[in-house]
Amino acid sequence: MRDSKGRFIKGSKQTFLSRLKISKSLLGKLGNRARRWKGSQAGYVAKHSWIVKHYGNAVRCDGENCTLENPSRYEWANISGKYLRSKSDYRQLCPSCHRKFDKKKVDKL
Numbered sequence: 001m002r003d004s005k006g007r008f009i010k011g012s013k014q015t016f017l018s019r020l021k022i023s024k025s026l027l028g029k030l031g032n033r034a035r036r037w038k039g040s041q042a043g044y045v046a047k048h049s050w051i052v053k054h055y056g057n058a059v060r061c062d063g064e065n066c067t068l069e070n071p072s073r074y075e076w077a078n079i080s081g082k083y084l085r086s087k088s089d090y091r092q093l094c095p096s097c098h099r100k101f102d103k104k105k106v107d108k109l
């Protein structure tokens, strides 16, 4: 809302309340969407965070032909694609080897 000189006026009580109602209804929708999103996608994040939670962040690269020196971070790569709750189903890789590794996995399928 602006006054006659184009300055912003803080909303009246009524607009504040209606804004509150709008944001509440939006929140509800977002919540529903978030729940649906979790239903189909949560698995990926949850399974990846399992290995980090139990074994910490990856600290080295086990890639056979790793050429990347001092990458900014390392990642846990899942080997079987089944995200087993076992450390043997994961290997530590730098982002470069991880990408190559995942591509190999896809080629094998």
Ligand SMILES: [Zn+2]
Pocket (backbone or CB within 6 Å): 061, 062, 063, 065, 066, 067, 068, 093, 094, 095, 096, 097, 098
């Ligand atoms: Zn590497």
